[in-house]
Amino acid sequence: MNPSAQPQTWSQRFETALHPAIAQFNASISFDIELIEYDITGSQAHAKMLAHTNIISSEEGEALVSGLEQIRQDYRKGLFKPGIDAEDVHFAVEHRLTELIGDTGKKLHTARSRNDQVGTDTRLYLRDQINQIRSQLRAFQTVLLTLAEQHVETLIPGYTHLQRAQPLSLAHHLLAYVEMTQRDWERLGDVYRRVDISPLGSGALAGTTFPIDRHYAADLLGFSQVYANSLDGVSDRDFAIEFVAAASLILVHLSRLSEEVILWASEEFRFVTLKDSCATGSSIMPQKKNPDVPELVRGKAGRVFGHLQALLVLMKGLPLAYNKDLQEDKEALFDSVKTVRACLEAMTILMQEGLEFRTDRLNQAVTEDFSNATDVADYLAAKGVPFREAYNMVGKVVKTSLVSGKLLKDLTLEEWQAIHPAFEPDIYEAIAPRQVVAARNSYGGTGFAQVQQALSAAKERLSQVN
Numbered sequence: 286m287n288p289s290a291q292p293q294t295w296s297q298r299f300e301t302a303l304h305p306a307i308a309q310f311n312a313s314i315s316f317d318i319e320l321i322e323y324d325i326t327g328s329q330a331h332a333k334m335l336a337h338t339n340i341i342s343s344e345e346g347e348a349l350v351s352g353l354e355q356i357r358q359d360y361r362k363g364l365f366k367p368g369i370d371a372e373d374v375h376f377a378v379e380h381r382l383t384e385l386i387g388d389t390g391k392k393l394h395t396a397r398s399r400n401d402q403v404g405t406d407t408r409l410y411l412r413d414q415i416n417q418i419r420s421q422l423r424a425f426q427t428v429l430l431t432l433a434e435q436h437v438e439t440l441i442p443g444y445t446h447l448q449r450a451q452p453l454s455l456a457h458h459l460l461a462y463v464e465m466t467q468r469d470w471e472r473l474g475d476v477y478r479r480v481d482i483s484p485l486g487s488g489a490l491a492g493t494t495f496p497i498d499r500h501y502a503a504d505l506l507g508f509s510q511v512y513a514n515s516l517d518g519v520s521d522r523d524f525a526i527e528f529v530a531a532a533s534l535i536l537v538h539l540s541r542l543s544e545e546v547i548l549w550a551s552e553e554f555r556f557v558t559l560k561d562s563c564a565t566g567s568s569i570m571p572q573k574k575n576p577d578v579p580e581l582v583r584g585k586a587g588r589v590f591g592h593l594q595a596l597l598v599l600m601k602g603l604p605l606a607y608n609k610d611l612q613e614d615k616e617a618l619f620d621s622v623k624t625v626r627a628c629l630e631a632m633t634i635l636m637q638e639g640l641e642f643r644t645d646r647l648n649q650a651v652t653e654d655f656s657n658a659t660d661v662a663d664y665l666a667a668k669g670v671p672f673r674e675a676y677n678m679v680g681k682v683v684k685t686s687l688v689s690g691k692l693l694k695d696l697t698l699e700e701w702q703a704i705h706p707a708f709e710p711d712i713y714e715a716i717a718p719r720q721v722v723a724a725r726n727s728y729g730g731t732g733f734a735q736v737q738q739a740l741s742a743a744k745e746r747l748s749q750v751n
Contacts, residue, residue, distance in 0.1 A: 314367055316616050317374045323409040324374050324402070325357045330505040331397055331485060338498050340396060345389050352386040353378070375399050375406075396497050398489035400519040400607040405485040407618070409506065411528060414622045415477045421629040422470045422535070423747060426463050428637045430743055433459040437736050439644050440651045440718055441556065451659060452651040452718045455642065456740065457731040463743050465538040472531045474751060480524045483508035487518030490606035520606045522596065525618050529593045532625040536586035539632050543579030546640065550576050555646050563639025578635045582628045589624050592617035648718075655683050657693055657716040660724070664715050668707040678704060 303311070329350045336346025356378055359365040371377035376399075383390030433456035443453040483506060486492070486499035492515045499511045512518030549556035559574055567573035595617050599610055658679050665675035682704055686693060693716055701708035714720055726732030729739075 308372070309369060311372065312369050313373045313612050313615065314369060314371050314377060316619060317403075318367065318377075319615075319619050320403075320406040320410055321360055321374050321378065322357060323406045323413075324378055325353045327402065327405045327409060327485065327506065328378065328393060329353050330502050331402075332393060333505055334498055334502040335392070335395055337501055338496055340495050340497070341392050345392060348386050348389050349382070349393055352382045352390060355385060356381050373399075373403075375402055396486070396488070396493045396495035398487075398519070400489050401484045401487040401515075403611075404487070404519055404521075405483060405506070407615070408480050408482070408484070408508075408524065411480050411524065411618070411622075412477065412507075414626075415473050415480065415528070418532075418535075418622070418626060418629065419470055419473050421626060421633070422466050422473075425629055425633045425636070426466050426470075426743070426747055428633050429459050429463050429466075430740065430747065432456075432636060433463070433736075433743075434740060436642060436644075437733060437740070438719075439642065439647055440722060441647050442650050442654065442656060443731075449654040449656045451656050451725075451731075452722050453731045454722055454733060454736050455647065456736050460736070460739050460743060462538065462542055465541075466535070467743075467746060469531065469535045469538065472534065473528075476524065476527045476531050478509075479527060481508055482510045482512055482524075484512045484518035484521070487512060487515035490516055490519055516606045520603065520608075520611070522600055522611065522614050525614050526593070526596045526600065529589065529596055529617065529621045532621045533586075533589050533593050535625050536582075536589050536628060539628050540583045540586040542632065543583040546579045546635070547576050547583070550574075550640070555643060556650070557640045557642055560639050560641065563635045578631050578639065582632055585624050585628055589621050592621045651718040652694070653692070655686070655693060657718065657721050658683055660716050660721050661693060661712070664712060665705060665707055670705065670707060 332341075332346050332349035332353070335341045335349075336343045341349075356365055365381060367374070367377035367381070371380065379390065379393055382393060436455040436459070439455040440452050441455045441458055443450045443458070483499065483503035485502050485506070486497050503511045512521070546557065548554050550559050559576055561574075563578050564574045565577045567575065596614060599613055599617075603610060661679045661682070662672060662675040665678070666672040670678075682693070682696075686696070694713065698708070698710060698712075701712055715724075722731055723733050726734055729735065
């Protein structure tokens with residue numbers, strides 16, 4: 286069909302039809318069809334409000350609501366497929382409604398503009414998506430928590446600057462990501478509160494002359510508030526920017542874990558084995574098993590960051606109130622939602638069933654370095670040696686040990702006592718990896734007792750609903 290063949294709602298103001306290429310350029314139906322059921326829900330509430338305030342009759346209100354519901358069911362069955370001639374989802378629904386119920390369908394847009402309509406639809410969509418993403422975050426946290434419970438006493442090298450630092454409980458390492466995603470979950474709850482404000486009834490920019498009841502319509506749609514300023518109501522996209530910022534942080538956290546899994550799966554680390562269900566092979570090297578899932582998550586983070594930048598640039602120069610530029614918020618928002626949801630699903634599967642920690646290799650790794658050097662300094666400090674003096678002394682020991690090819694555990698008691706007479710036979714227990722971890726029992730530390738408390742606290746948080 287010629288894109289300009291279907292008369293537009295505003296066409297009587299113009300002498301000629303819209304150029305077909307411009308109609309194509311102007312249309313948003315290809316992507317805002319995502320909003321169709323939210324548009325129907327919002328329109329049903331608007332129709333009920335019009336009848337409630339006697340702007341239309343109760344019979345007309347019922348006809349509008351039932352006609353809209355038929356469109357919903359037809360869409361679900363694949364019987365309603367609006368094309369480019371519809372321009373956008375809002376016009377498509379209204380045009381179809383008029384076909385179904387006659388001229389009464391033309392009353393649906395009374396006391397409403399597409400400006401407040403699209404704002405309402407977008408907020409209904411995003412409220413729903415936030416709830417689903419928060420549920421996905423809970424599922425991801427649950428998987429991490431289950432893994433952590435299995436590995437409280439599994440040790441893993443801890444790193445700073447990607448250099449061996451101090452040994453950790455593997456559970457402590459995994460729980461760090463539970464904490465990160467807890468902030469993500471809470472942050473989305475904060476964003477939800479600013480999404481949960483109804484712009485419906487703001488009109489094009491200045492409200493309406495009709496005696497509408499905005500709070501009644503907002504209540505029908507489950508909004509907790511209404512916009513207090515009609516200009517702000519139709520032009521605000523802060524909520525979308527906030528959401529994409531929150532989504533970006535989720536991807537930051539998933540990407541950091543992805544990077545670690547990629548390293549852990551390498552031959553150089555060998556901390557995890559990737560299972561066949563979550564890895565791919567090489568087209569030329571038959572020995573390869575590639576970590577495609579974490580690599581893709583790491584890569585997809587960038588596209589969400591790009592959407593955040595795009596939305597900020599989109600909004601920074603817009604005068605009040607609505608501008609056509611705001612049509613560009615949809616694709617960025619929709620793709621951010623789809624990307625973060627897909628990455629959460631993939632990473633949940635990966636961590637739940639796509640990899641296995643090599644505990645033998647991990648236990649070996651914490652015995653083959655100098656990550657217990659701080660504990661030697663702490664040992665001397667506990668015996669009255671000033672820490673900085675002890676630190677410098679141990680640094681010299683590490684340097685000479687590297688030259689001689691020894692680890693600290695390989696030094697004889699005589700060698701220890703030659704360094705400082707405070708050393709006693711218990712030095713060997715103090716620098717054993719398991720004791721090094723267990724001793725770090727300060728609040729929030731990697732000590733096994735602290736990790737058990739952290740597990741309990743995490744379980745309690747995961748039971749929270751809001």
